[in-house]
Structure formats: structure tokens, C-alpha cells
Amino acid sequence: MAISDINEYAHLSDTDVEALGAELDALRRRVEAELGERDVRYLRRTILAQRALEAAGRLALFGSRRRSLWLAGTAALALSKIIENMELGHNVMHGQWDWMNDPEIHSTSWEWDMVCASPHWKHSHNYIHHKYTNIVGMDDDVGYKVLRVTRDEPWEPRRLFQPVSNLVLAATFEWGIGLHDINIGGVRKGEQTWAETKPKVKLFAAKIAKQVAKDYVLFPVLSGPNYRHTLTANATANLIRNLWAYVVIFCGHFPDGAEKFTVDTLESETRGQWYLRQMLGTANFDAGPALAFLSGNLCYQIEHHLYPDLPSNRLAEVAVTVREICDKYDLPYNSDSFTLQYLRTLRTINKLALPDSWLLDTVDDAPETTSEHRFDAMPTRAPGLRTALTRMTTSRASRALRARKL
Structure with missing residues (x-):
């Protein structure tokens, strides 16, 4: 099932893991010492570009009933929402730009353009998810309480509808994220009281009212005779943003090799082991600048989880050193094309809709669910996880070849 001994799984000694942590700490200090005007210019240009795109989109939608302007306006609006959600909202609220001491661009004051209220997201994401990354039963981002993405979660008949649930979650992703921290189901199960939940529901309702009024009342009304065009454009832009955010986030957390862990790994967890858990529990996808x-x-989800509060524009250069550290400690660096990472994620979601008895892989050695016991049959300990995985692949290929010859 999930990994319970992270050092054993990684084929590293306690000394190795602590040395790994020391190198990653040193990398953080180096980047923090270099932050300055170049980073500020990047952020302010990003904000300016996002606002210019939104203004252009709104103007195009106000101006005409022509289909070409509707397409142009919708595209500009969708792009502005994606940038605001992914490169601004997510990263500002992580505290990546708090060092600027700008009260308007700060994790405590930023509110993003989606129905999820920022305090709810910062609790469920910044605190729960990033502290307890992929700890089964503690990190609710493992499947978002909707999808079964590991065999550590028992199969239930309702999982047969998981492929459909996945599509619904993708299309309504901002609403799923908005409900995530409220945990209405927890009231029903007795995990929290209504008195604890009511303030969250009121804040969520207020944010919904604000977003619905802006996108589906105010701007359509301001468009006059074009109100239907603006209404459909806003709905389409929100849908595109939802789908994009869903795919990006799922590619970073659920492809093959994004491991899950038991609560046991938290016992006396060192700084080095926390780093190692982030590296093994996340995945990147290959991407150019755009x-x-x-x-x-x-796309640098590994680096983001190692340093969630470092400015996002620095992650590309950080990734170069992280790769070198992975090579040094014989660790895999989980990165592949955007398409392949999502197809692997989709395979896991659809496969785990089925009962375990229908699946071929074992509960300790499957693409989506592994533990240190997958190496029990290995005659000698490997110098690191990457070598261990290579040996397993070679051994399987040899067995398959012998079976075909027989």
C-alpha cells in the first residue's frame, strides 16, 4: 500500500537523507539572497499583462455581436483568468511575494477571481496539503474527496461512476476547491459541528454572490443589447480556466510515480525526510517558457513543493540544481510531457473505478500505489531509488522474455 518507511523506500541512509536536506536548505538560502528588482519587475509586468488582457476582453465583448469579436473577447478573458488564477492568485497567496512588503500584493490581502474564498484555500492548500503532502487520510487533496487515486482507499460501488465524476470535477473545479475546506460532509459524520462550519458557509456564500454578480449580472447588463454574448463569454472563460487549472494540478499530483505515504512517516519526520516526501510525492511536466x-x-511542481513560498519565476533555475541533487542521490526526477503525464493520471482515475480484484498489479507495486515492500524480492539493496527501479524494470523484462520463449 502506501509508503511507511521513506528512507527504506528511497534506498537511502539517515545520513544520506539529512545531507540531501542540507543541500536543499542551502539552495533555498541562495535563491532568497538573490531576490530583488528583477523579480519585482516580473511580477508587476505579469499583473499589468493580466489586467490588459481582461480589459481587452471586456471591451471586445461590449462592442459587437460579431462572432469574431465574441471569440477574441472570450479568448482574452479566459487567458486573463488563467494568469490571474495560476501565476498570480495561487502564488501570491502562497506568500511568494510577501518579501516585497507591498500591502496590495500580499498573501494576507489578495483575493482571487474565483468562487473559492482565499482564507479557505490557504488553510486547505497552504497548510494541510503542503504540510501533509500525500499522507493518506490527512491530505484531502489526494483525490479531493471525490476520486479514488490510490488503493489505500477501499473500493466502493460508487467508484464505478468515477470517470463521470472526474469530468464534472474538471468542469466545476473552482466550485470543488471552494467547497474543499468547508467539509459539509464532516458535519454529517460528526467530524465538526455546524457552529464551526457556519462561518465558512457564510464566507463562501458571500464570495459566490460577488463572483456571480460580476460575471453573470454586472458585465452582461453593462453590455446592453449584447448581454447574452457577454454572459456566454464569461461562462465559457470560467469553464476554460477551470479545465486548465484542473489539468495542470492533476498532472503535478497523480501521474505514475507520485507516491502516497502512511501516517507512520510523520513520526519523528526530519527536515530531510520532509523534503524527500515532497520530491517523491509530486511530478513535473516538460514545458517551455509560455x-x-x-x-x-x-510545471515545476516538485520544486514548488520543496519551496512553496519562493517566487514562481525562480523555479526554472531551481529545477536545474534539484535535478543535479537527484542525480547525486540516485533519485528519480519525475518529469515527462504534459500529454503523457495527464494520460497516466487519467488511466489511474479510470482504472481505480474498478474493484481491486479486477486489477492485475499488486497493492504494493502498481503505477499509482507503491510501498517499500515492492523491493522485498530484490536480492541486494540498490545505491538509490532510481537504480532500484531500473533493476526492477530490467528484471520484469527478462522474466517476460523467458515466458515468451517458453
């Missing part, structure tokens, strides 16, 4: 920008630089 795709990296549109993903909020979450």
Missing part, C-alpha cells in the same frame, strides 16, 4: 507561465510555473 506553457510554464500559463501553468503558474506549476
